[in-house]
Amino acid sequence: MAILDTETQVSFFVGDFGSGLDHPECVACGPDGTAYAGGEAGQVYRVNVEQRTFEEYANTGAFVGGMAVDATHHVYACSGGEVKRITPDGTVSTYTAGSDERAMVTPNYPAFDAHGNLYVSDSGAWKEDNGCLYRVAPGGRAEVWCDALTEFPNGICLHPGGESLYVAVSLNPPRLARVKIESDGTAGEAETVILLPETVPDGLAFDTDENLYISCYRPDRVYRLSASGDLEILAEDVEGTVMAAPTNVAFCGSNRDVLLSANLGRWHLACYDVQATGAALHYPDIS
Numbered sequence: 001m002a003i004l005d006t007e008t009q010v011s012f013f014v015g016d017f018g019s020g021l022d023h024p025e026c027v028a029c030g031p032d033g034t035a036y037a038g039g040e041a042g043q044v045y046r047v048n049v050e051q052r053t054f055e056e057y058a059n060t061g062a063f064v065g066g067m068a069v070d071a072t073h074h075v076y077a078c079s080g081g082e083v084k085r086i087t088p089d090g091t092v093s094t095y096t097a098g099s100d101e102r103a104m105v106t107p108n109y110p111a112f113d114a115h116g117n118l119y120v121s122d123s124g125a126w127k128e129d130n131g132c133l134y135r136v137a138p139g140g141r142a143e144v145w146c147d148a149l150t151e152f153p154n155g156i157c158l159h160p161g162g163e164s165l166y167v168a169v170s171l172n173p174p175r176l177a178r179v180k181i182e183s184d185g186t187a188g189e190a191e192t193v194i195l196l197p198e199t200v201p202d203g204l205a206f207d208t209d210e211n212l213y214i215s216c217y218r219p220d221r222v223y224r225l226s227a228s229g230d231l232e233i234l235a236e237d238v239e240g241t242v243m244a245a246p247t248n249v250a251f252c253g254s255n256r257d258v259l260l261s262a263n264l265g266r267w268h269l270a271c272y273d274v275q276a277t278g279a280a281l282h283y284p285d286i287s
Contacts, residue, residue, distance in 0.1 A: 016242050016268040017260060018047055018054050024262040026077070026109075026248045027269055028067035031283040033254035036075055037262060037269065038064025044075060044086055047269070049253040049260075058090035066109030066155065066203075066248055068118065071285040076118060078107040083120055083136070096142045098122075098134065104142075105130065109155045109203075109248070111165070116284035117185070119145065119165055121153040127171060133179065133187070138286040146179050146187035153177075155203040155248060160210060160279040166193070168201040168214065176201060176214060176225070194231060196223075203248035203261070206279040213274075215249040215261050222246055222261060222272070235272055243270050251278020 022039030027047075029035055035047035037054070044058035062080030069075050075086040076095055081104055085095040095118075098104035106123040113119065116138035124131035131153045135145035151172040158165055164178045167190075174196045180188030196214070203215035210227035213234065220243040221236035237243035244265030252258050256278035260269045 016266075017052055017271040018045075019268040021045060021054065021267050021269065023264055023267065024064075024269065025264045026064060026066045027250045027252070027260050027262045028069055028075070028248070029250045029252040029256065029278070029281065030069040030073055030075075031071055032073075033252060033256065034073075035250070035252040035260060035269075036067050036069060038067060038077055038079070040064075042079065044077060044090070044092075047252075049258050057088075058086045058092055060084045060086070060092050065107065066121075068110040068112050069283060070112065070116075070287070071283040072287045074287065076110050078110060078120065081105065081107065083107055083110060083118070096120075096134075096136050096140045099142045099144060102132070102144055104134070107134075108153070110136075111156050111158055112282040112284055113158055113181075114162060114282050114284075116282075116286045119156055119158070121156050121167065123152045123154055123170070124150065126152065129172065133165070133167070135185075138284065146190060148179070148187070148190040149177055154201065155215075157204040157206060157212075158282070160206055160208075166204055166212065168204050170200045170202065170217070173197065174199050174201055176204075176212075194225065194229070203246070203250075205249045205251055205259075207251065207274075207276040208279050209276065210279070211276065213249050213259065215246045217245050217247055217264065220244060220246060220265075222249065224274075234274065240265060242266075246270060251276075256280075 060079040065078035246261035
């Protein structure tokens with residue numbers, strides 16, 4: 001376990017992207033490099049990264065949290081206490097609302113594994129330490145997979161090797177954690193990777209060199225954690241204008257070389273020139 005040292009700061013910030021979005025918390029990349037984002041009034045946006053244009057093509061009816069995308073461009077969005085499934089033509093349905101034993105409270109971020117299982121963080125209620133992690137089998141049957149990280153588990157992503165799930169834990173204390181995925185698919189030990197005091201970590205994304213990018217709801221900052229454990233401030237905005245509560249982060253575009261962050265406090269995505277390629281994600285065909 002490491003503790004944050006903020007002496008190193010590197011700024012790779014480029015500028016805003018897709019102005020006109022409604023306070024997006026999430027940004028995700030589809031199999032063809034198309035970016036997706038969500039709005040606070042339920043909007044689901046499709047973003048052409050190369051042309052820097054977007055369209056609203058669906059609406060969930062409630063605030064949209066994190067997203068994942070499958071091989072056939074169906075979007076799985078945390079919204080309204082459920083994980084919604086949105087078809088390419090904009091039809092919205094419920095994919096899961098939790099298990100028979102435990103309903104979801106605040107589903108926050110989903111991520112697919114190689115087998116089509118969808119891991120979902122349920123943050124619970126703020127400061128009530130009642131969060132958990134679900135695993136949803138292809139088709140929508142959910143189970144509580146890990147209840148060891150209760151303190152507002154937020155953004156998640158799989159390690160590129162698939163052996164563990166990384167979790168941004170926003171509270172008590174704020175930190176980056178990981179949960180081992182055992183050979184039988186069950187959750188192994190949960191451990192702290194690095195403490196992030198005086199922050200609210202929110203989003204995660206790996207690049208192909210296994211550097212991990214950590215975006216923060218507070219302050220307006222994105223970190224980069226190297227595979228060897230060195231942490232640096234990649235970019236920050238003390239004015240909170242171009243970077244404004246950068247919640248989720250994703251490598252997008254046809255070559256996965258455009259790093260975007262959502263801005264919950266504004267109306268656009270932020271773009272960063274990091275000279276890196278995002279790690280390949282899993283896009284299962286579960287249609």
